Amino acid sequence: MKGKPLASIVSAGLSKFGKLEGLYAREIFAQAAKEAYERCPRLDPKKDIKALFIGHMGESYEHQGHTGAAVADWAGLLHIPAIRTEAACSSSGVALRAAIYAVASGLCDVVMVGGVEKMTHRSTSEVTEFLAMASDFPFEQWYGITFPGLFALMATAHMHKYGTTEAQMAHVAVKNHYNGSLNPKAHMQKEITLEQALSSRVIAWPLKLFDCSLITDGASCLILTRPDIAKKYTDTPVHIIGTGQASDTIGLYEREDFTSLRAAKLAAKQAYEMADVTPEDIDVAEVHDCFTIAEIIAYEDLGFCKPGEGGRLAENGETTLRGRIPVNTSGGLKAKGHPVGATGTAQAYEIYLQLTGQAEKRQVDDAEIGLTHNVGGSGATATVHIYIKG
């Protein structure tokens, strides 16, 4: 089993990320689907695609549930089975794993997996409230604890335990904004300075505006096949060789440690073991930087550095585009944007580009092995996937 391809990505699509005024979620998904179809001329979508897995977090944004069938229809894929998955910000990370089950079991030869969210037509206050639904209602939301608040509680704990600084967190923002400036599909395509990040207004101390990811509209998708038939569709597939997923308490407060996400560590361990690779083998990674502190914790949970050293890794530039291990070359959730349901497969889209040499100005030289790390809520769900150039 070790290092054996579980499923292969033969195509991928991503809508523009940003404020997409006047569009409904399923219309945004149609853009991502169209790109995936065009990238793969040997695929006959209507004939070949046997199931759709779609990550989508919230009915509240558009007063619309039942996303699976609606999105399948708008992607031109009726009457295939369509399954919507919800795991907060890891909704499409979980969809990806479900799609791997379908392909690896032999039940389906070709499937589409993706995610979508339309958020920007709502006020910040409404979005804050909708996102908070992914946290514990009776003990967190009931006491006015927001999502930035939950990650701020982790940041305070990390600062207290390891001496991590606000400047180190700001370095993550500066790096990801630089990467975003090279990504034509990113929501924010401009660089920021350390001073700008540090002097931005406080959202939930110690987190400031530039420590937070963006409220964004967007959609992403992948076409997955059984590995043995991938070459029928493309000469340059990307194989998924490791998948991991774990859960943790819905309430942050019930955990023993606030400086690490246990679900992410467990998911990473499963994925590394399945792929038969170590953190040192990873050439490029997309990690869940919903807040800058989350990227620092991700470095540690994924084994890119020891616990407590994540802040220094950011400060020393080891995760920049030309650093030892480039992280969030797309701009991450921070600059590319975070349409929550779309994020998991949008991360996989960037790794697909990197491993097939299509990442243009942000291409990492000789990238062969990539990793995605997608976290739901304050860490009650995490998925980790490992990819290799085919």
Place this chain on the structure above:
Amino acid sequence: MTEPLTFTIEQFYKNINQKKLTGGKCLTCGKIHLPPRPLCDNCLSTQFKWVELPRKGTLLTYTIIHVAPSQFQKMTPYAVGIIQLEHNVNLPGIIKDTPLDKIKVGMPLEVELEEAPQSQHWPQWPRYYFKPA
């Protein structure tokens, strides 16, 4: 008191209304649950008893919320934190009655219980808050 469906979040808040901060103690393995739950996650028992919890705790971590959901907007900025009570149980909540710049990790705090809000909507739960011990 061993009827499992008594050990609910709803009942926890009813006990707050009775001015009691309570957890559910598993009669099989002894784990104290806050919030209470009808199935022990440690040993899968459904046998519990209510125990009153100590009100004093230590602040493990905190944040100052500046951007809040609409319901809390008029309180901003406000502090929330997670405290650890004896018996190794944690509780999150709002920290009041102290200047925000005096809040420090490790400070002793005490749980204070409030009256239930007058509301026609679910949930009609009272709140607790933390104040300097």
